Amino acid sequence: MDLFGESSNWETKLKPILKKYKGKKHPLDYQNTYQLLIMVILSAQDSDANINAISPTLFEKFPTLNSLAKTDFDSLLPYINKVRNYVTKAKWILEIAETIKNDKDIPLTMQGLTALKGVGRKSANVILRETNKPAEGIIADLHVIRVAPRIGIIKESKDGNKIEKDMMQVLPKNIWSEIGMAISFLGRETCRPKPKCSECLLTGICLYYAAEVA
Known part of the structure; x- marks a missing residue:
């Protein structure tokens, strides 16, 4: 065959x-595109269950990309330090926040998403699917x-x-x-x-x- x-x-x-x-919604328990983006990045080589466990406190402290853009590395670390490779991921997340700044400006194309640190094709495909955008992979x-x-x-x-x-x-x-x-x-x-x-x-x-x- x-x-x-x-x-x-x-x-x-x-x-x-x-x-x-x-x-059927992805197992990551996100509430909006901003949360989905951050949780997808954090979930790399980690479990969805772990990311779901740490995210409520994280997003209570940093409810938007803009709030992340205004914080610093040392302030973010305590909220994600139970995540695998959290030091590297913190750097990626802060760079994304400083670059994009506003939730409404999160790119929702394969090219735009994979240009972001920590977002590969797998992550981009998840984000496009969950936001009902045309599949590019x-x-x-x-x-x-x-x-x-x-x-x-x-x-x-x-x-x-x-x-x-x-x-x-x-x-x-x-x-x-x-x-x-x-x-x-x-x-x-x-x-x-x-x-x-x-x-x-x-x-x-x-x-x-x-x-x-x-």
């Missing part, structure tokens, strides 16, 4: 998870990196950017906005490192299931 051919008809095959997870977080090759959409790789690029070649653009997050939710809930195949909606098309379980 040619996994990279249009004959694969992935839009139809993936419909069960597209339907189940359509529009596909979210490829650690769950997608694990699950998409298991299903058989693309070949295995540890490189998120390669996974994203390969998925963009295979999947129709009209599902880009939702499919990355749908696969991510499947990976969080069902297709864990030790997968719960008996609970999965995609066993009928999954290469891993066909090879390992069926």
Whole structure:
């Protein structure tokens, strides 16, 4: 079977998870675009649960980008010092705040977002999806990196950017906005490192299931 051919008809095959997870909010518990941007940056190589735990105090102290722009490094650190790589992330966040200054000026394009320190394609794709902007790529977080090759959409790789690029070649653009997050939710809930195949909606098309379980 040619996994990279249009004959694969992935839009139809993936419909069960597209339907189940359509529009489901990202696990980061943000209230606006400013909070989403900061939390996405903080969540790199850390858990969403940890970022959700520290964010209420952080945003009570710094409710806007403008308030962050007016603070300094030493004042910010106590609010994020439980986050992995917090020193580097503090520098990135302060630079972004000083550059953009106002929440309404946060760029909402792939080019604009990835120009910001600490925002790669994965983070930008999350922000574009959550703010209902046109997709310019596909979210490829650690769950997608694990699950998409298991299903058989693309070949295995540890490189998120390669996974994203390969998925963009295979999947129709009209599902880009939702499919990355749908696969991510499947990976969080069902297709864990030790997968719960008996609970999965995609066993009928999954290469891993066909090879390992069926």
